[in-house]
Amino acid sequence: MFHHxxxxxLSLQFLLLHQAKTAEVEIDATAAVKYQSCCVADLRAxxxxxxxxxxxxxxxxxxxxxQKLKIFLEVRVNDxxxxxSSSNGGTVLKIHWAGGEDYINTMVKSWLLSASxxxxxxxxxxxxxxxxxxxxxxxxxxxxxxxxxxxDKKRPNxxxxxxxxxxxxxxxxxxxxxxxxxxVDGKPDVGQKVFKMARDGNYTDLVWIDLTGKxxxxxxDEMK
Numbered sequence: 001m002f003h004h005x006x007x008x009x010l011s012l013q014f015l016l017l018h019q020a021k022t023a024e025v026e027i028d029a030t031a032a033v034k035y036q037s038c039c040v041a042d043l044r045a046x047x048x049x050x051x052x053x054x055x056x057x058x059x060x061x062x063x064x065x066x067q068k069l070k071i072f073l074e075v076r077v078n079d080x081x082x083x084x085s086s087s088n089g090g091t092v093l094k095i096h097w098a099g100g101e102d103y104i105n106t107m108v109k110s111w112l113l114s115a116s117x118x119x120x121x122x123x124x125x126x127x128x129x130x131x132x133x134x135x136x137x138x139x140x141x142x143x144x145x146x147x148x149x150x151x152d153k154k155r156p157n158x159x160x161x162x163x164x165x166x167x168x169x170x171x172x173x174x175x176x177x178x179x180x181x182x183x184v185d186g187k188p189d190v191g192q193k194v195f196k197m198a199r200d201g202n203y204t205d206l207v208w209i210d211l212t213g214k215x216x217x218x219x220x221d222e223m224k
Contacts, residue, residue, distance in 0.1 A: 022052050024068045032073035039104045051116045058120055058195050065120045066091045075099030084111050090118035114141045124201030131166045135173035143178045164220045179223045184212045
């Protein structure tokens with residue numbers, strides 16, 4: 001009876017998540033006029049698709065992700081790089097760049113897509129679990145995004161025995177996360193379970209042993 005009750009609860013949770021309204025993505029390009037006709041609609045659709053997909057994977061009825069994102073695009077002709085800021089819990093993003101191309105370049109898109117996962121990845125112990133949050137954001141962008149290519153999917157060098165996922169760049173940690181999620185003991189839901197624990201404030205490094213039988217360092221060292 002208990003097992004049946006749990007299955008019912010999980011099914012209800014799944015239905016609640018997938019019946020949720022799709023998020024609204026508003027883009028203000030008044031400071032990037034050259035992109036209004038060519039590119040804004042596609043950018044809006046790309047971000048909405050990614051955000052809704054991540055909501056379905058990692059959202060929770062008890063912690064519903066925001067249903068609206070607002071993005072401001074700004075072209076600065078003399079800009080020497082690219083910059084972005086966020087406010088209102090990460091639901092308002094402002095990005096500026098030189099805008100020398102006739103399209104919105106890959107760097108701008110990658111920053112916006114990665115940042116859009118931020119409002120979903122709200123971990124209760126954000127300071128101590130910062131490495132894990134950054135790892136999930138990078139993992140979502142590189143491995144779960146529709147149309148993702150292989151340029152960022154490079155295996156980290158694990159020859160340095162002093163390193164592990166907690167001390168490497170987010171891109172390398174993302175490779176490790178994908179390895180654990182797809183290769184270890186056939187448990188593809190490991191990532192979602194760890195994410196939920198971190199969001200609820202219950203994450204410790206021991207969860208990897210509980211879920212896979214191996215600790216963080218073992219999983220890193222054996223990674224292929």
